[in-house]
Amino acid sequence: MERLTLVIAILVASEGSAQEACIEPVRPDAGYLVDAGHEAVEIRSDYRGYFSDVEDYLNCLNHASARIRRAATAAAQDYNRVLDQYPVEPGQGRELEQAPRIEMTDRGALFLDHQAGWLK
Template identity: 75%
Template sequence: MVVAMLAASSSVAQEVCLEPVRPDAGYLADAGYGAGEIRLAYRGYFSDVEDYLNCLNRSSARIRREATAAAQDYNRVLDQYPVDPGQGSEPELVPRIEMTDSGTLFLDYQAEWLK
C-alpha cells in the first residue's frame, strides 16, 4: 500500500518555479547590447519575475492544500489507531496540527477548523 501511495504522489506533475536572473546593465553594455536591447532585457526580467511569483503562489497553495488534507488524514489515523498509554510510540499528548495564513505549520492535529 505504501508503494502505491508513493507512486501516486510522484506521478502528479509538480510545477517547477525557476527564479529569474536579474540583468546587469553594465555587463550587457560591455557585451555590445544597445539601449533598446538592455531595456528589453529588463522588461523580460520583470515579466519573468511576475511569472516566478505566480508560480510560487500556486505551489504554496498546492502545498497548503496537501498539508491540510494530510492533517485531516492524520486526525482519522489518531481516531482509528489510538495510542495506548505507556506504549511509548507517541508522546503522551499527541500533537495537533493547525496552519495559519502565514504558512507556518503548527502541530495541532485536532484543530476545530480541520473537522
C-alpha cells in the same frame, strides 16, 4: 506500441515536472550589457523581459504554495482522523504520551495543537 507508450509517459511526466519547477529569473546587468556592445533598445528589452519573467516566477511560487498548502491541510486532516481512529493508550507502543494534533494556519505555519477542533 510499447515505445509510443513510453514516449508519451515521458512527455507527460516532464510536463508535470516543468509545471512545478519555478525558475528564478536572472537579473540583467546593465554595465555588462553595455560592455558587451548591446544597444540601448536591447538593454531596455532585456529589462522588460526580466520584469515579465519575475511576474511569471512569482505567480509560479504562488501556485506552488497554494498547491502544497492544500496537500498539507489534507494530510493534517488525515492524520487527525488516524489519531481519532487509533488513539494511543497508556503503555502502548513507543509513544509515551498522547500524539499531538496538527493544525494549519492561514500564514503557512504548522502548529501542533492537541485540540484542533476546526479539523474535526
